[in-house]
Amino acid sequence: MRVVSLVPSLSEAVALTLPGLLVGATDWCTHPVGLEVTRVGGSKYPDLDRVVALRPDLVLLNVEENRREDADALTAAGVPVRVTYPRTVDEALTELADLLRDLGAPAEPEWLAVARRAWAGPPPDGPVRRAVVPVWRRPWVVLGADTFAGDVLRRLGVTNAYADGVERYPRPSLDELRAHTPELVVLPDEPYRFTAEDGPEAFPGIPCALLSGRHLTWYGPSLAEAPTVLGAQLADPVVSPGRR
Incomplete structure (x- = not known):
């Protein structure tokens, strides 16, 4: 499975628990220290083309951290999303x-x-x-x-x-x-x-x-x-x- 996280806390959770699953994260995903994945911009304004290009099986979002229009755009592009709140x-x-x-x-x-x-x-x-x-x-x-x-x-x-x-x-x-x-x-x-x-x-x-x-x-x-x-x-x- 390939996961992109647009939520810093979830990036840390996935990277520590399931190493290798996370392939993309935002510029604000600073933990764990030294996290080496493709960066896709900010939480509020991610580069959606870059996200899609990573061929994720799932993109992680949060109601407060991310914008509804980005979740809708990813869904319209056929990318599965999971929204936390x-x-x-x-x-x-x-x-x-x-x-x-x-x-x-x-x-x-x-x-x-x-x-x-x-x-x-x-x-x-x-x-x-x-x-x-x-x-x-x-x-x-x-x-x-x-x-x-x-x-x-x-x-x-x-x-x-x-x-x-x-x-x-x-x-x-x-x-x-x-x-x-x-x-x-x-x-x-x-x-x-x-x-x-x-x-x-x-x-x-x-x-x-x-x-x-x-x-x-x-x-x-x-x-x-x-x-x-x-x-x-x-x-x-x-x-x-x-x-x-």
Whole structure:
């Protein structure tokens, strides 16, 4: 079987579990490190001619990561596609197990078994913190309702202030974000690369946790270590006295 993945987390999952199956991936598929496959452009705007030229038996996509028109174009070209859409950790673990089994994995990979154990326990002890979770700025975009990353944070003791809204990715003003008076601001390093110099300064006096976007938003092998990595980062926020 020949597989092309347009989803970074699935590229990592397939490459680690079934070496040799993956023949194409996006420019953003950075794991496993040193992955050597044909690159087919970005997740949002892949080179579909290059994808088709690889003669894939299956192309992997995700509702949030990829565009519907690209999935439709591949289907029209006679290329089978599989579209994923996990919005909780449990859904992600199930979809991964189903996908790898269907691709021919003889057994559940060790990294997936480790991930199941890592997420099987209760949330950590301590108070639940109410947070806003920007994923972009200029304009500001935040996590809203029914998102995978939101469920990851919930299971780590962080409540998303926008989780009860209608929109999945609201675009509030900075003044509105501040008006929520969050106890914590969560700033991942992807899709926008928030850093200590670009992000915390917008929230003076509020603790800001700089998180690994890969561990917060990828649903693949990174899930095995995500609770430990994210837990440590959430426990060590920075506070900026500045304002921009």
